Amino acid sequence: MKNISILGCGWLGKPLAVSFLEDGFSVKGSTTSEEKIDVLEDLGIETYLVDISENEEFDAFLDSDILIIAITSKDIDGFENLIAQIQESSIQKVIFISSTSVYGRINKVMTEEDEVLKNHPLVEIENLFRENTFFETTIIRFAGLFGGNRQPYNWFKNGRKIPQPKGFVNMIHREDCIEIIHEIINQNSWNETFNACSNHHPTRREFYTLAKLSAGFEIPEFEFNAVYEWKIISSDKIQKVLKYEFIHDDLLSF
Template sequence: MKTNKPKIAVLGCGWLGFPLAKKLFSEGFPVNGSTTSEKKITLLKENGIIPFQIILTENETQGAVYAFLEDSEILIIDIPPGLRHATTEGSVKIFVSKIERMLPYIEKSSVQKVIFISSTSVYPDTNKTITEETVPDPDSESGKQLVAVEKILQQNPSFKTTVIRFGGLIGSDRHPIKMLAGKQDLSNPGAVINLIHQEDCIGIIMKIIEEDVWDETFNAVTPFHPTRQEYYSKKANEMKLLIPTFVNDKPSIGKYISSEKIEKVLKYSFRKNNL
């Protein structure tokens, strides 16, 4: 397919990366997509995405990384830190090492612009409103890794990097109430939710590319912030699941993530306002 749109490489065609790659292809962008699974190669190919099996470890990169990046102007990095249950101090650097091993490939490629998918987990729970001016101070392993990788990418002079810090990800096949249903004595009933639908995640990424907005950091959370107790009780009712119970024996601790910058700078209107 001939097109005057730049080629885009999507590193990590998972829950978000795969539908994003499909959307990019449908909009006329040539797309290279990576997966760690050999079984997914055919699926990517069937959806117009040029597939590559690439596996990153802290010690090496496996796969045709140069070919994956070849002729691409934009690289979207959407791979999770993957250390949710890690507890050892040394494990903090595993995700950082993976990205550092990718850097020489990116620097020698045609990539000029990078979008890095990060998370609002880089901010601690302080019961305050969080904006992009708030200094990250993560209290989790994955949050620390994400902040380190954000800095590595944004400080690299070989390309421009825009960071998107998404809130909790939900979609038609993914919702936290499915894990919380029927649970008892949940904490922080008064803390507000900071979620975003898959459709808006893709919409925001597309908007950044269309508007050519680089060297920026965005917090991306739907401007819909009921309390945890209010929201999850209502969702359990709607989905005919057991309503979780909360304890109110101590003050709730959370954060309120503002997406005002996305709405002003990108002029983006959220499509899934009532989650």
């Protein structure tokens, strides 16, 4: 299967599309902004205007073998409409990009077997894909994303205090996100749910202090919360199933 559609060619989707083009895939990409069409097409991406909230039909965009969903929308009605259209398309496999925010901070290491937050919209959207039998879906729950112009030293600006300094950092670099998606397709690893997070979990105090100082900022201020809440995301499953080794596994090596 060498035909891929990527819903959402933004911070992750655009370099992901380029990586598949370099591997010889035919790539269709989407954006919600007309201004970005020329930029994406100049990269060799066959580009479509797609907004799942508009309840439109996008048959041409879905004329592929594999669909990768890399948008931040949590519009459940929009996703229901999208899934109905996928059912009528040539799409056989779907990768849905979710988030480890579906896990609560309950002071433990979280695996894919742990309970998720029942009222989280991503949980409902995950289930819409997981329960559909017209195509196969693998769900990737990415931890906090960084890389490119998304750098931790830019977070918590304007004197904002950083909460839970004794809690732990759960993050993944964009290069690892892209490689993991490639491995899922290369290894035909479908009907799975994976956490994807660096194995390194420094404290938030350690991580953000180094991030700020390395960029020339002052030491950040921290908010010492009355209740100590944390979680550590385990990526053991994805490392065992895909034999994946993280490119950026030391979060303090800025």
